[in-house]
Amino acid sequence: MTDEVLLEARGLTKSFGEFVAVDGIDVLVRRGEAFGFLGPNGAGKSSTMRMVGCVSPVTGGRLRILGLDPAVDGAAIRARLGVCPQQDMLDEDLSVEENLWVYGRFFGLSRREVRARTDELLEFAQLTDRRHDRVEPLSGGMKRRLTIARALVNNPEVLLLDEPTTGLDPQARHVLWDRLYRLKREGVTLIITTHYMDEAEQLCDRLVVMDHGRIVAEGSPRELIEAYSTREVVELRFEDEQQERHLGSVEALAERVEALPDRLLVYTADGDDTLAALHGRGVRPLSALVRRSTLEDVFLHLTGRSLVD
Amino acid sequence: MTAPASHGTRWRAVPFPPGLGMARFVLARNAAAFRRSWVLLLSGFVEPVFYLFSLGVGLGALIGGVRTDGGALVSYAAFVAPALLAASAMNGAIFDATFNVFFKLKYQRLYDAMLATPVGPRDIAVGEIAWSLVRGGLYSAMFLLVALVAGLVRSWWALLAVPAALLVGLAFGAVAMFTTTFMRSWQDFDYVTLAIQPMFLFSATFFPLSTYPEALQWVVRATPLYHGVVLERALLLGEVGWGLLWHVGYLLVLGVVGVVGTSRRIATLLLT
Ligand SMILES: Nc1ncnc2c1ncn2[C@@H]1O[C@H](COP(=O)(O)OP(=O)(O)OP(=O)(O)O)[C@@H](O)[C@H]1O
Ligand SMILES: [Mg+2]
Numbered sequence: 001m002t003d004e005v006l007l008e009a010r011g012l013t014k015s016f017g018e019f020v021a022v023d024g025i026d027v028l029v030r031r032g033e034a035f036g037f038l039g040p041n042g043a044g045k046s047s048t049m050r051m052v053g054c055v056s057p058v059t060g061g062r063l064r065i066l067g068l069d070p071a072v073d074g075a076a077i078r079a080r081l082g083v084c085p086q087q088d089m090l091d092e093d094l095s096v097e098e099n100l101w102v103y104g105r106f107f108g109l110s111r112r113e114v115r116a117r118t119d120e121l122l123e124f125a126q127l128t129d130r131r132h133d134r135v136e137p138l139s140g141g142m143k144r145r146l147t148i149a150r151a152l153v154n155n156p157e158v159l160l161l162d163e164p165t166t167g168l169d170p171q172a173r174h175v176l177w178d179r180l181y182r183l184k185r186e187g188v189t190l191i192i193t194t195h196y197m198d199e200a201e202q203l204c205d206r207l208v209v210m211d212h213g214r215i216v217a218e219g220s221p222r223e224l225i226e227a228y229s230t231r232e233v234v235e236l237r238f239e240d241e242q243q244e245r246h247l248g249s250v251e252a253l254a255e256r257v258e259a260l261p262d263r264l265l266v267y268t269a270d271g272d273d274t275l276a277a278l279h280g281r282g283v284r285p286l287s288a289l290v291r292r293s294t295l296e297d298v299f300l301h302l303t304g305r306s307l308v309d
Numbered sequence: 310m311t312a313p314a315s316h317g318t319r320w321r322a323v324p325f326p327p328g329l330g331m332a333r334f335v336l337a338r339n340a341a342a343f344r345r346s347w348v349l350l351l352s353g354f355v356e357p358v359f360y361l362f363s364l365g366v367g368l369g370a371l372i373g374g375v376r377t378d379g380g381a382l383v384s385y386a387a388f389v390a391p392a393l394l395a396a397s398a399m400n401g402a403i404f405d406a407t408f409n410v411f412f413k414l415k416y417q418r419l420y421d422a423m424l425a426t427p428v429g430p431r432d433i434a435v436g437e438i439a440w441s442l443v444r445g446g447l448y449s450a451m452f453l454l455v456a457l458v459a460g461l462v463r464s465w466w467a468l469l470a471v472p473a474a475l476l477v478g479l480a481f482g483a484v485a486m487f488t489t490t491f492m493r494s495w496q497d498f499d500y501v502t503l504a505i506q507p508m509f510l511f512s513a514t515f516f517p518l519s520t521y522p523e524a525l526q527w528v529v530r531a532t533p534l535y536h537g538v539v540l541e542r543a544l545l546l547g548e549v550g551w552g553l554l555w556h557v558g559y560l561l562v563l564g565v566v567g568v569v570g571t572s573r574r575i576a577t578l579l580l581t
Contacts, residue, residue, distance in 0.1 A: 016581070055424050055580055075427040089422040093342035102341055105334040106426035154426075 004031040006158055006189050007052060011061035014047045014213075021047040023213035024061060031157075034180075034190040036200045036207030038295065040303075044213040045193035046086055049162045052191065053083045066157065079107060082156030082188075086163050088147045090135045096146060097122065097131040100153055107154040117153055124179065125149035141172030148179065158189045165199060177202055197295035209299055216302045221295055228301045229293040230255050232271035236264045236278075236285040246283050253277050258300050265297065331428045335436025336443070353404070353448045357397035358455050364515070365389040365461070378518050378539075379548035383463075390461040391470070391545040392514040394452055395537035398445045398474035400505075402482035405441035407501055410489045414578070421579055430580070431572035434486065438568060441482040442475050449474035456545070464547025473544055473557075477537035480560040483567020484533075490574035508534045536560055 007029035014022035022044040029035040037045045050056035052065060054074040063070055065077050091099050097118055104114035122128045125145040135143065144164065151159060164180070165173040180203060184190055194200055200207050201221040209217040209224070217224055234254075238246065243264060250266055251257045253274055258265040268274040271290030278285075369385030376382050413419040420433050449471050456462055485501070492498065511521075512534035518526055529535050536556040543549050 053425055055421075057580065075429060078425065079427045081425075083425040085421070085425065087418065089418040091338070091342070091419060091422070092417060093345070094338075098341050102334075102338045103422075103426070105337060106331070106423060106428045108331070108334075108427065 008064040013060035015059045036204035037193040039210035043210040082151035082159040084151045084161045104153040121149040161192045228298040230267040234266040234271045235289040237287045331432040332435035339440040357393045387461045390456045391541035392538045395541045398477040399481045401445040402441045402478035403485045406482045406485035430575040434571040438482045445478035466544045470544045476560045479564035483564045487570040
């Protein structure tokens with residue numbers, strides 16, 4: 001990672017009519033970093049990504065990508081970006097390999113460059129044996145990999161990934177994460193949005209948590225967990241109606257308690273200790289699970305809401 | 310190149326990419342996609358040929374000769390052939406610029422994907438319309454060949470009939486694509502049919518302008534297809550004069566307005 005700033009946003013704002021989708025956010029991303037935007041539906045992640053991708057004019061504030069102003073040098077910036085949008089938008093009239101050729105040509109690459117690149121990218125996306133197939137019947141995971149491969153056709157310096165693994169099964173997600181690690185090692189700057197805490201923890205060096213168009217917290221996954229949560233969490237489930245009754249005694253023993261509709265989340269430095277103490281007080285949950293704190297807990301603390309709804 | 314500031318914020322915010330040259334990659338994309346559906350090309354060619362033989366040759370046998378607006382007496386088939394050439398150029402361009410473009414715009418999100426690259430709205434407009442011209446040009450050339458074999462071409466000026474058909478395609482393709490950017494659903498395309506049908510029948514296609522009452526003649530003169538028909542008829546029958554440039558100008562202006570309008574609409578719709 002160098003100190004070169006690739007993305008700089010100050011007071012960045014996006015409105016649709018009266019509605020403010022992105023409300024004055026400040027972000028700095030340096031070359032080689034993997035940076036995440038974490039937030040629930042409607043937080044303004046995609047709106048931010050589209051401004052960074054130079055396909056959505058900025059309403060207010062300052063935005064520089066690769067040191068350039070999208071209002072002036074949009075095409076020049078786009079030439080150096082790779083974009084994997086939230087929806088695949090592959091060209092279903094074309095075959096797998098034609099999708100890569102045709103897209104490469106949009107960047108002004110020569111035919112020869114595009115063909116050479118296609119073989120590498122098909123390998124990268126594990127689609128070499130499907131290269132002549134139509135896109136339409138491919139599985140969701142294959143389409144996603146092809147979309148990412150297509151975004152890489154111009155050897156981008158920055159790769160924008162809007163929810164790269166949403167809708168994929170766990171195995172497909174792990175394959176994709178593996179591909180993204182490889183890119184990061186090769187020095188590509190990754191800017192990722194996600195709903196998934198595990199994804200953010202796995203992939204991001206640094207992230208911001210967004211809610212209602214604003215940034216509510218910023219740091220590395222570890223820093224955020226340390227700042228906004230405890231080391232461990234005990235999840236307690238009760239029989240119907242019992243949760244309400246025990247809430248008082250649980251709160252007396254923990255640093256903090258979040259009451260979700262179906263369970264209590266008990267924040268504490270040592271889960272087993274807390275659990276033992278609860279037993280001592282006669283609290284008998286249906287089930288109790290001690291786990292480490294995650295970004296989900298950070299988010300819950302910051303917004304009082306669960307991330308995936 | 311950045312558009313001048315006077316174009317308003319949207320144009321400052323999302324400038325055109327450098328040069329017109331990127332449009333050819335949009336064209337290349339369509340050519341790649343078309344390789345799988347070249348059978349469609351046949352239908353666009355066959356229709357005007359059927360018209361030519363049923364109306365021109367079949368009906369023409371009952372009619373005898375027709376006096377053109379230029380004053381010459383020609384067979385009905387020779388009279389109708391150039392009009393069918395213009396109409397097929399119109400139909401080909403409109404079909405491509407309405408249904409195909411609407412599908413790409415709304416369902417395939419093809420243009421969203423293109424706009425994430427250095428390709429800009431104007432490249433898309435120019436590339437798509439250029440593509441419908443390539444198709445239209447092929448139809449026209451094949452039709453002209455049939456007309457030639459049938460002995461309906463009477464002048465070397467007919468060599469210019471294909472470029473003239475491209476001009477007709479440009480005018481209609483550009484305006485149709487512009488219109489398509491306003492469509493909300495497939496139902497809206499009924500209005501297109503509603504506009505095309507009477508134009509096809511009454512733009513001095515099947516009978517000379519002089520057969521219309523004076524007031525209606527002015528209506529006919531205002532329709533774009535009329536200008537295409539006059540142009541093609543003059544070229545195929547060799548009744549060429551400087552006055553034709555007026556028709557060329559009319560179609561050219563329509564085409565340019567359509568292209569500019571379309572690129573603005575694409576920016577308005579997709580660069581939000
Ligand atoms: N083109 C648009 N016109 C009007 N409102 C819009 C437009 N695009 C987004 N919005 C609104 O802006 C808000 C933020 O949307 P955005 O897509 O950025 O959220 P997100 O964080 O990406 O959500 P998700 O996780 O569901 O993808 C939403 O309330 C959305 O309805
Ligand atoms: Mg989104």
